[in-house]
Amino acid sequence: MLGAIEAGGTKFVCAVGDEDFKIIERVSFATTYPEETLQRVFDFFDTYPQVKAIGIGSFGPIEVNKQSQKYGYITSTPKTNWRNFNFLGEMKKQYSIPIGWTTDVNAACLGEYKVGSAADDHSCIYLTVGTGIGGGAIVKGEIIEGFGHTEMGHIIIRSHPDDDFDGFCPYHKNCLEGLAAGPSIEKRYGIKAENLDANHKIWEILAYYLAQALVNYTLILRPEKIILGGGVMNQVRMMDLVKKEFSFLLADYVETPDLDAYIVTPSLRDNAGITGGLILARQAL
């Protein structure tokens, strides 16, 4: 039996699953203080002594560089209670089994890569477009990381000529996340995204930004699949708008799979991250 934790900034999910990464039991609770939240994690896994390994996909930024003394920490998060919290270390104090450690989006990417939308591919990108924009990438089975983990939501893009919004990223103002994450809509119009008409021009503007990002990811990584999730992608027109802009911007410069097979939704839906955690656990063994 394998264990998994999807540690989000607002919600934790814990699960146990079998060797085929099928979820056997799953619980979810609010993210509060580290000690209190970890106690709930322990309460769950203490009832499953047969778990052989655990995989953690955590909100971040986190330290993934094994050369670093802070490997396993949540680092510079705006959630001050969790800043510099030795998440992996606390888990290892409690359980003397192998524990895998990566970002929430890398875990979701791993889930989709192994048993989801990219199960037949050798490379993929997973991007979630919600209150923030985060992504993970896998090439030839390896999670793409080096000095640290990817932060592909913060790449530099061009502003749309009809968009006079300055962006809201506290670091870069008008990076991808600053211009295209969900909160940008409310900051522009004072109206929540779900209350904006499907024909509002904002969807074309966001699609223009996301398509630029997808073009750059495509040229740099040449993945076989790009999986787009997150609340903003729930807007019914977004997927088609993104594909249309992507096609225009790439200008046939490099080949991709047929766009309907290339830019897709996560087939594991809300279970991508926790399933990725089970896979990470298996790899840690």
Next chain:
Amino acid sequence: MLGAIEAGGTKFVCAVGDEDFKIIERVSFATTYPEETLQRVFDFFDTYPQVKAIGIGSFGPIEVNKQSQKYGYITSTPKTNWRNFNFLGEMKKQYSIPIGWTTDVNAACLGEYKVGSAADDHSCIYLTVGTGIGGGAIVKGEIIEGFGHTEMGHIIIRSHPDDDFDGFCPYHKNCLEGLAAGPSIEKRYGIKAENLDANHKIWEILAYYLAQALVNYTLILRPEKIILGGGVMNQVRMMDLVKKEFSFLLADYVETPDLDAYIVTPSLRDNAGITGGLILARQAL
């Protein structure tokens, strides 16, 4: 003994080397027609029957996807004589030894990764800024590729507010290559780059473009090292200007190694590509 070919659009280099990737002999000749050029390649390697494997780093675009029927071909190059040329196939007809196949920039990246500027790292990017802009990346020993090879020179970037040049990329006009490759200078000012003063504002503009690219590569790949080569980087001020702009644009959002250790020149200089070819040959064995 190992063999290597650095197949450039204007010049071919062939070499043989030892198991430590030291070059034993090296020849170079102009790239003409495929048949004529290949004959010179054969003339060289025919004198070294002890060569156990050959690695080819070729100009492109090339087909690197082993699922493709055109694997081993030079594909849509503007050099019409070489378009749809089965380079790897012709080599395999002549020599029944393992032959490795990748792009010229991936080979240079591999050379720098194994025995050059990134020899102590687990990941790196190699970018050459000359008549075009091309790059390769390696993460955990694997060349980054998927549906095809990277084309990181064509990513979308922002125009500089003081630059009214439209760009010269035939596909995208104002992508990175269209705005920042060497020929953009002559197209802007009618003067060759080497005749422009070191204090000309163009160097700051090019540095702004290259720094944007480096920020995006950093956020997407998080490499431990970025190696910058090519004619444009020979301008004495460029390296410092790029680092300064990079630091400003990244805004300390993610950690990198110290910039003087992170953004560096190729220590193998003109031998990066051919050395990478020898390494590719070794890997093909």
